[in-house]
Amino acid sequence: MVLESREATKTYGRKTAVDHVSLELEAGFVYAMLGPNGSGKTTWMKMAAGLVKPNSGGIRYQNQPIGIESKKEIAYMSTEPYFYSWMTVADVGKYYEDFFDDFSMEKYHQLITSMELTEDMRAKKLSSGMMAKLKIAVTMARKAKIYLLDEPLNGIDLLARDEIMRTILASIEPDVTMVISSHLIDELERVADAVLFMKEGHLIRQCMVEELRISQHKSVADLYREIYGHGGEAVC
Numbered sequence: 001m002v003l004e005s006r007e008a009t010k011t012y013g014r015k016t017a018v019d020h021v022s023l024e025l026e027a028g029f030v031y032a033m034l035g036p037n038g039s040g041k042t043t044w045m046k047m048a049a050g051l052v053k054p055n056s057g058g059i060r061y062q063n064q065p066i067g068i069e070s071k072k073e074i075a076y077m078s079t080e081p082y083f084y085s086w087m088t089v090a091d092v093g094k095y096y097e098d099f100f101d102d103f104s105m106e107k108y109h110q111l112i113t114s115m116e117l118t119e120d121m122r123a124k125k126l127s128s129g130m131m132a133k134l135k136i137a138v139t140m141a142r143k144a145k146i147y148l149l150d151e152p153l154n155g156i157d158l159l160a161r162d163e164i165m166r167t168i169l170a171s172i173e174p175d176v177t178m179v180i181s182s183h184l185i186d187e188l189e190r191v192a193d194a195v196l197f198m199k200e201g202h203l204i205r206q207c208m209v210e211e212l213r214i215s216q217h218k219s220v221a222d223l224y225r226e227i228y229g230h231g232g233e234a235v236c
């Protein structure tokens with residue numbers, strides 16, 4: 001186990017965004033984190049990334065609490081835009097290189113080229129899909145042990161999504177762990193080893209994708225519909 005969330009809970013005022021979530025992530029696995037809007041996916045990722053502190057319970061990486069050390073090895077891609085508008089694609093790379101010791105400029109160049117971005121493009125002129133690609137490139141150019149990608153495929157057109165998922169997966173080492181949240185279940189189904197289903201702040205199911213296919217002849221999308229469409233009785 002590389003990361004453990006034990007009863008992690010986060011409240012904002014009277015709202016419990018993440019409610020006693022316990023789970024274990026194994027090295028080398030790709031996890032899809034699914035759930036309707038507001039189910040707590042982003043908040044859980046932010047806790048694992050060390051950007052938000054749990055009110056109770058906690059998350060441990062390599063058996064140590066999340067903190068300065070874990071942040072060096074856990075890369076988080078947020079849904080929020082986080083580049084200054086004056087920056088070019090080249091500036092974004094330099095900015096990241098200054099921040100993160102594990103940032104590889106060589107890998108960044110490979111990624112931006114494969115995503116058809118050029119160094120002279122300005123952040124403020126990028127379309128939302130191009131901005132999404134830039135965020136992926138700059139995150140995946142880190143040599144992290146865990147990548148937490150919050151809705152990486154948002155704004156990216158249908159044909160580019162598969163290509164981008166392939167680029168993401170091809171750019172990581174075999175022992176690297178990924179958690180990817182998305183509402184685009186079909187794209188995640190093709191790459192995920194396991195699925196984490198969130199609802200109203202709770203982790204309500206965890207399934208291995210292969211087992212689901214073999215023993216229950218179900219897709220992740222089938223199970224998603226059963227869980228969220230019919231009151232959560234489905235098993236996996």
Ligand SMILES: Nc1ncnc2c1ncn2[C@@H]1O[C@H](COP(=O)(O)OP(=O)(O)OP(=O)(O)O)[C@@H](O)[C@H]1O
Binds near residue numbers: 012037039041043
């Ligand atoms: N900074 C905040 N202040 C107040 N409430 C918040 C804050 N961040 C999240 N919440 C609330 O916590 C709950 C969980 O939000 P979160 O963004 O974690 O869900 P999500 O599953 O990522 O949603 P989505 O799929 O829409 O991105 C929501 O009800 C949201 O309104």
